[in-house]
Amino acid sequence: MTRPALTDERPAPTAGSPRTAGPAATPSARRRRFGGLATITLFLLPALVLFGLLVLAPIAVAMYTSVFKWNGLGGMPSDFVGLDNFTRMFADEVFVGDLRRGLVLIVLSITVQLPLALAIAMLLNQKMRGRAFYRLLFFAPYVLSEVITGVLFTMILSPEAGLANQMLGAAGLESLRSSWLAEPSTVMMSLFLVMTWKYFGFHMILYLAGRQGIPKELGEAASIDGAGSWTQFRYVTLPLLGPTIRISVFLSVIGAIQLFDLVWVLTSGGPIHSSETMAVTMFQFGFKRSQVGYASAISVVMFLISLVFALGYQRFVLRRDTEGAITTMRDQR
Amino acid sequence: MSLSRRGVVLLAAAGLFLGGCGGQGSTGDSGGGTSSSSAKVTVEWWNISTTEPMKSFWAKKVKEYQALHPNVTIKNVPIENEAFKAKLSTVTQSGKTPDIYTTWGGGVLKQQIDAGLVKDLTSEAATWIADFTPASLQAYQFDQKTYGIPYDIGMVGFWYNKALFAKAGVTVPPATWTEYLDAVRKLKAAGITPIALAGKEKWPGHYYWAYLAMRIAGLDALKQAAIDDDFTGPDFVAAGARLKELVDLQPFQKGFLGAGYGTPDGQAATVGNGKAAMELMGQWAPVVQKDAGKGLGDDLGFFGFPSVEGGKGSATDAFGGGNGFAVGVNAPPEAADFLKFISESANHRQAVEMNALLPVLKGEEDAVKDVNLGVVAKTLAGASGFQLYLDQAYPPAVGQEVNDSVAALIAGSKTPDQVAQAITQTAKSE
Numbered sequence: 001m002t003r004p005a006l007t008d009e010r011p012a013p014t015a016g017s018p019r020t021a022g023p024a025a026t027p028s029a030r031r032r033r034f035g036g037l038a039t040i041t042l043f044l045l046p047a048l049v050l051f052g053l054l055v056l057a058p059i060a061v062a063m064y065t066s067v068f069k070w071n072g073l074g075g076m077p078s079d080f081v082g083l084d085n086f087t088r089m090f091a092d093e094v095f096v097g098d099l100r101r102g103l104v105l106i107v108l109s110i111t112v113q114l115p116l117a118l119a120i121a122m123l124l125n126q127k128m129r130g131r132a133f134y135r136l137l138f139f140a141p142y143v144l145s146e147v148i149t150g151v152l153f154t155m156i157l158s159p160e161a162g163l164a165n166q167m168l169g170a171a172g173l174e175s176l177r178s179s180w181l182a183e184p185s186t187v188m189m190s191l192f193l194v195m196t197w198k199y200f201g202f203h204m205i206l207y208l209a210g211r212q213g214i215p216k217e218l219g220e221a222a223s224i225d226g227a228g229s230w231t232q233f234r235y236v237t238l239p240l241l242g243p244t245i246r247i248s249v250f251l252s253v254i255g256a257i258q259l260f261d262l263v264w265v266l267t268s269g270g271p272i273h274s275s276e277t278m279a280v281t282m283f284q285f286g287f288k289r290s291q292v293g294y295a296s297a298i299s300v301v302m303f304l305i306s307l308v309f310a311l312g313y314q315r316f317v318l319r320r321d322t323e324g325a326i327t328t329m330r331d332q333r
Numbered sequence: 334m335s336l337s338r339r340g341v342v343l344l345a346a347a348g349l350f351l352g353g354c355g356g357q358g359s360t361g362d363s364g365g366g367t368s369s370s371s372a373k374v375t376v377e378w379w380n381i382s383t384t385e386p387m388k389s390f391w392a393k394k395v396k397e398y399q400a401l402h403p404n405v406t407i408k409n410v411p412i413e414n415e416a417f418k419a420k421l422s423t424v425t426q427s428g429k430t431p432d433i434y435t436t437w438g439g440g441v442l443k444q445q446i447d448a449g450l451v452k453d454l455t456s457e458a459a460t461w462i463a464d465f466t467p468a469s470l471q472a473y474q475f476d477q478k479t480y481g482i483p484y485d486i487g488m489v490g491f492w493y494n495k496a497l498f499a500k501a502g503v504t505v506p507p508a509t510w511t512e513y514l515d516a517v518r519k520l521k522a523a524g525i526t527p528i529a530l531a532g533k534e535k536w537p538g539h540y541y542w543a544y545l546a547m548r549i550a551g552l553d554a555l556k557q558a559a560i561d562d563d564f565t566g567p568d569f570v571a572a573g574a575r576l577k578e579l580v581d582l583q584p585f586q587k588g589f590l591g592a593g594y595g596t597p598d599g600q601a602a603t604v605g606n607g608k609a610a611m612e613l614m615g616q617w618a619p620v621v622q623k624d625a626g627k628g629l630g631d632d633l634g635f636f637g638f639p640s641v642e643g644g645k646g647s648a649t650d651a652f653g654g655g656n657g658f659a660v661g662v663n664a665p666p667e668a669a670d671f672l673k674f675i676s677e678s679a680n681h682r683q684a685v686e687m688n689a690l691l692p693v694l695k696g697e698e699d700a701v702k703d704v705n706l707g708v709v710a711k712t713l714a715g716a717s718g719f720q721l722y723l724d725q726a727y728p729p730a731v732g733q734e735v736n737d738s739v740a741a742l743i744a745g746s747k748t749p750d751q752v753a754q755a756i757t758q759t760a761k762s763e
Binding site: 071072073154155158159160161162179180181182183184187267268270271272284287288289290291292 | 441534589597728
């Protein structure tokens with residue numbers, strides 16, 4: 001189909017047609033294209049150099065050190081051990097536990113934290129008194145730093161004098177009192193509670209922004225057709241929020257894979273490793289045990305998991321959302 | 334438009350100027366080692382004295398030294414303890430160290446020495462190194478060579494609340510492990526939490542296992558085990574089993590597995606507020622108890638770790654550690670000279686008299702004013718042997734494994750035998 005079209009066109013200029021502008025236009029277009037490339041390179045260069053130095057180079061160094069047994073001292077590593085660090089990692093019950101705990105946090109985030117954020121976003125989208133205040137209130141925890149949040153909740157969840165147990169006691173719910181962060185059986189739940197408190201406001205704001213981008217007319221049309229509020233939400237709002245939800249799931253999963261500071265301040269991974277995440281294990285080995293080679297191997301696995309997830313998610317889930325952006329770019333060019 | 338352009342130029346100029354300053358500073362640093370003594374020398378000094386009284390004490394000493402040696406500038410950089418460790422491990426990994434920096438000796442210092450980062454002070458400080466007590470120097474000596482200068486030393490023991498002990502009917506501090514367990518039972522029966530422990534931080538728990546291993550297996554066995562990478566001997570398993578006896582009495586405060594050490598609800602505060610009868614802690618315990626909690630005042634007492642019946646170790650063997658300064662391998666000679674200055678009896682004694690440091694120099698014990706610290710200083714001076722904290726003495730990975738496995742034993746997820754196996758396995762792989 002295309003071939004004949006091309007051959008049809010090609011002879012036209014070579015046949016000595018009166019369009020003399022044709023050959024003259026080619027160098028100028030080339031110059032324009034070259035000028036464009038130069039501009040792009042010039043403007044990208046600072047960012048590329050920084051990205052290369054601060055992102056790509058460390059990744060390469062970590063990959064290199066991950067195949068050595070190295071305590072981090074005395075120049076470059078020399079004790080090559082091949083993939084020993086990786087086999088050791090997958091035989092280590094703490095690291096395998098990290099993977100399991102990471103999965104638990106991801107599943108809980110998607111099934112509990114995000115729906116909660118969505119529900120509150122929908123509520124705060126209604127006309128009500130003090131709406132701006134509530135929005136500010138729910139978003140406030142996200143503005144706090146992880147460390148402050150951690151310190152705050154170690155005090156709230158402290159077994160003896162902590163606010164949580166005091167309040168349960170005052171409400172006559174002594175039986176619900178717990179040591180929260182100090183029990184292997186409750187620590188993950190407590191950690192997830194703090195995570196939800198910290199991050200749901202961020203997802204709420206995303207959803208709220210997405211919701212406000214949906215034209216009112218669609219809802220009105222649906223209600224004229226006799227759709228109740230739930231049907232409207234289910235068949236109009238939710239599908240149109242799709243792109244926002246997909247991005248928020250993406251951010252939530254990547255955040256859970258790399259979770260460190262909150263855990264470090266709250267529990268340091270304890271008691272007995274029951275709240276440890278991959279990043280905490282990596283820190284323990286790199287900075288406390290000074291087994292930098294092994295810690296690098298952990299960081300490489302973390303990177304690969306994030307990378308595979310990010311690429312797979314973009315390829316299969318975000319494809320519809322990004323496609324639009326890419327085609328518009330192509331059109332403009 | 335022109336204004337902002339001028340601003341950019343100014344900024345660039347400022348950047349150049351700053352860069353120039355930085356460059357100059359560092360060349361002066363390395364050049365000082367070879368040039369004559371009258372040339373300008375800068376000595377960079379990293380320490381962890383970010384709190385009073387030591388912070389201003391060091392600042393004062395720097396001023397005095399600089400007055401005596403006008404050509405020397407001591408760049409005093411106090412860094413908070415945890416931040417210091419992270420920062421130092423980052424610079425040492427790039428193959429550099431400050432001219433003088435805080436060290437706790439042991440396995441960490443050994444790794445730095447093996448990497449060729451630390452100056453051997455044996456001959457440079459030969460004349461004045463003899464003034465220190467052997468116990469205070471031990472952590473910094475390897476193969477008869479000295480790589481660090483101590484400025485503080487202390488030991489771990491039980492800090493207890495005399496009023497709560499009396500209330501439970503324990504009148505004499507326990508001298509043997511059996512008596513100790515009895516005292517714990519009596520305290521529990523009287524409705525008092527016997528022991529506060531920071532389970533979140535792991536290192537306070539390792540004190541129990543280490544002391545029990547010292548009392549049962551003895552100091553020499555601990556040293557040998559570190560050389561052979563073998564902690565599976567029956568004495569080490571027995572140390573775990575004795576600790577298990579204590580854990581089975583459930584002597585610790587509620588939620589101890591999540592408790593920090595110096596936090597408002599941590600180990601020190603629990604004892605300092607009279608909520609628990611004792612803690613096993615180093616010489617700094619009274620200060621932190623008062624800082625994080627109310628402090629016990631005259632009710633506070635100190636007794637050494639009890640002996641274990643049938644054990645090979647002596648009850649007068651002390652467990653602890655100190656603070657010292659190491660000198661970077663490329664540091665100018667003025668670095669060691671400054672350490673000599675702050676170690677002079679007249680200078681060090683002042684800090685001891687302020688109750689800020691404990692004696693490291695021979696015959697300094699009488700300078701200690703505080704009653705409890707006096708007991709610590711006397712016990713140390715009369716100690717038959719000295720063991721550095723295990724998480725300092727051993728390579729970092731082994732030390733952390735001791736902390737980790739003992740924490741698991743206390744939490745009930747490892748048996749005494751598994752603790753010995755885990756430590757051995759890590760030691761063998763190092």
